[in-house]
Amino acid sequence: MKNIVILTGAGISAESGIATFRGPGGLWEGHRVEDVCTPGALARDPALVHRFYDLRRAALETVAPNAAHAALARLDREWAGGLLIVTQNVDDLHERAGARRMLHMHGALRSALCAACGERREWRDALPPGSACAGCGARALRPDIVFFGEIPYQMERIEAALAEADLFVSIGTSGAVYPAAGFVRMAQAYGAATLELNLERSEGSAWFDATRLGAAGVLVPAWVDEVLG
Secondary structure, three states: OOOEEEEEOHHHHHOOOOOOOOOHHHEEOOEEHHHHOOHHHHHHOHHHHHHHHHHHHHHHHHOOOOHHHHHHHHHHHHOOOOEEEEEOOOOOHHHHHOOOOEEEOOEEEEEEEEOOOOOEEEOOOOOOOOOOOOOOOOOOEEEEEOOOOOOOOOHHHHHHHHHHOOEEEEEOOOOOOOOHHHHHHHHHHOOOEEEEEEOOOOOOHHHOOEEEEOOHHHHHHHHHHHHHO
């Protein structure tokens, strides 16, 4: 085994205290997803959308990486083969744990996107509607979040990594959000072995060669020990 691709979802950050994407009743931290995570929502009520992500960005100050994040950072440091950690999460816990060979396919809370010129830059404070882009000057900054109906970031890079993968591992995902939910079948089509580490069986569990159930903070360090051992 040489090349590993890892997909992480809300389940890996839930143990750090970050709310999972869909809560009770299909709500996201008290809001319908359609009210805070679509282009239409941003056009209809920019103040609500910006405030929602401002609160989530501020909440990052109150959480820390957990044992699962630390284990993947260790894998990143010590694995001599190819590695790509693809996260659906918009928090920065992988980076804070030390992971470097990774990407955020759904954007990042601590980043702002200019809707006029496409420039992305680090952003840590509140982001009011009408904030000016330092690059082009347009008052068109928005949260750098991939909304429903938008294309996730770096899909070509992800697909290239899956084509070369010997092992694909999914950690803490629901198996319900595409295109990420289709990565397991893509990896298998290219000949990779597949493993799911999850608190409970996901909508895509049947596609994996093996599934291990339990807390990410327990399962992930144990799996990394196996790989590096």
